[in-house]
Amino acid sequence: MDTRCAGLKADGTRCAAVAAASGFCRMHDPDPAVAAEVAAARARGNTSAKRTPSAARVRTVTAADLPFGGEPKTLDEAASLASWIVQAILTGKVDARTGREATQAIQAVKAVIATRDLSAHKLAALKAELLRELRGGQP
Ligand SMILES: [Zn+2]
Numbered sequence: 478m479d480t481r482c483a484g485l486k487a488d489g490t491r492c493a494a495v496a497a498a499s500g501f502c503r504m505h506d507p508d509p510a511v512a513a514e515v516a517a518a519r520a521r522g523n524t525s526a527k528r529t530p531s532a533a534r535v536r537t538v539t540a541a542d543l544p545f546g547g548e549p550k551t552l553d554e555a556a557s558l559a560s561w562i563v564q565a566i567l568t569g570k571v572d573a574r575t576g577r578e579a580t581q582a583i584q585a586v587k588a589v590i591a592t593r594d595l596s597a598h599k600l601a602a603l604k605a606e607l608l609r610e611l612r613g614g615q616p
Contacts, residue, residue: 536572538565552594555587 482492484505494502501507503515540547549555562583566576 534572535575536570537575538570542570549583549586549590552587552590555583555590559583559587 480496482494482496482502482505483500484492484494484502486492492502492505494504496502497506499506499508499511503511506512506515544558544561545554547558549558559580562571562576562579565571565579566573571579
């Protein structure tokens with residue numbers, strides 16, 4: 478019995494892959510269930526290299542290593558933490574993906590702090606205006 482796949486490649490030559498019990502390799506198996514599995518794996522980008530991210534490449538730090546414990550309360554603290562993240566990426570303290578995620582997170586934190594500070598500033602201005610009105614419009 479031929480152990481090679483009975484399928485044909487795009488150029489019309491015989492597939493050289495080892496055949497399963499069906500007589501075909503997974504790529505040429507006419508069984509719709511197998512074809513669906515192959516398509517799903519492709520859609521997930523599941524090559525063996527992508528499926529097994531090397532844990533050794535992931536580098537993180539603990540909260541104790543981070544400025545402000547990683548929880549900046551002001552824009553200045555957020556900017557300092559962002560600078561620290563840049564340094565951590567460039568010196569290899571964290572891996573590139575961790576650095577990217579941290580950079581995105583710090584952008585979100587900065588936006589929230591900026592909005593909060595602007596709201597507080599507007600509220601203070603409105604309070605001052607209201608007090609002037611209550612005192613009879615004297616500036
Ligand atoms: Zn084949």
